[in-house]
Amino acid sequence: MTKKLIIAIDGPSGAGKSTLSKALAKRTGYTNIDTGAMYRAVALLVNRQQVDVADDRALQELCCDLTIEFIRGAEQERVIVNGEDVSQQIRTPEVSLLTAKVAACSTVREAMVRLQRKMGEAGGVVLEGRDIGTVVFPNADVKFFLSATAAERGRRRYDELRAKGLDVELQQTIAEVEERDAADSAREHAPLRRAGDAIDIDSTSMTIEEVLDKMLQLVEQRQSRES
Numbered sequence: 001m002t003k004k005l006i007i008a009i010d011g012p013s014g015a016g017k018s019t020l021s022k023a024l025a026k027r028t029g030y031t032n033i034d035t036g037a038m039y040r041a042v043a044l045l046v047n048r049q050q051v052d053v054a055d056d057r058a059l060q061e062l063c064c065d066l067t068i069e070f071i072r073g074a075e076q077e078r079v080i081v082n083g084e085d086v087s088q089q090i091r092t093p094e095v096s097l098l099t100a101k102v103a104a105c106s107t108v109r110e111a112m113v114r115l116q117r118k119m120g121e122a123g124g125v126v127l128e129g130r131d132i133g134t135v136v137f138p139n140a141d142v143k144f145f146l147s148a149t150a151a152e153r154g155r156r157r158y159d160e161l162r163a164k165g166l167d168v169e170l171q172q173t174i175a176e177v178e179e180r181d182a183a184d185s186a187r188e189h190a191p192l193r194r195a196g197d198a199i200d201i202d203s204t205s206m207t208i209e210e211v212l213d214k215m216l217q218l219v220e221q222r223q224s225r226e227s
Helices: 017-028 035-049 056-064 093-103 106-120 132-136 150-163 170-186 208-226
Strands: 006-010 031-034 068-072 077-081 125-129 142-147 199-202
Touching (some): 006 017, 017 031, 017 125, 031 068, 035 056, 035 068, 056 106, 093 106, 106 125, 125 132, 132 142
Parallel strands (some): 006 142, 031 125, 142 199
Antiparallel strands (some): 068 077
16 A cells, blocks of 8 residues: 655745645645644634633633644635634634734644644645644655745745735835744744755745646655655
C-alpha cells in the first residue's frame, strides 16, 4: 500500500503558500488543511458568542468541543465548523480583524496545533503556515520553505489590492510586507522559522505552475522511496 505523506509548506506572507497548498492537494488527491481558516473559525465563534479574547478559560472551553473539516468541492474548498458550512462567514472584514488577536492567544494556538496534528496524523494532507515543519509536524515527510523577495511579495499584494479597486502605493505595500516579516519572526508564539530539513523554493522569478511542478516532482520522489 502506498504511504500517504504529510506535506508541510511554510514561508512568509505573500509567498504563495495558500494557492500552492490548495493546488498541490488537488493534484495529489490529498486534503488541504488551511491552518489560517482554522484561526478564522475560532474568531468567528468568539465574535458570535461574544467571548473576551483575554479570557483563557472561555477560549479553552470554546476550543475544547470544536470540530473543523475541510471538504474539497468542485469550485472551492468548504470549511465546516461544528457541522456548519462557514466558508463565507470566516472571510468577512470583521472576522479578519479579530483573527489576528485570536491567533496571538497561546490557549488558541495550543488547541489548534493539537487539532492540526489529529487531522493530519494519518497522512494524505498538505498543511501551510509559518510553523508547520517546525512545531506542528516536525517529522513531516516533505517540508517546503517557500519564499520570495519582499519587493516581489509586496508587488503581488499591490496587484491584488489594485485589482479589488483599492487605492494603494507600491512602496508602502512593500514596507508593510517587510513589517509583517519582522513581526512574524519575532512573535512569542509560533514564530516564522525555516525547518533545518526543509526544501527551499524561491518563487521570486517563478510562476505558480512552475513552483507546483517542482513540488510535485519532489513529492513523487519521496513517494517512490516510501513504496
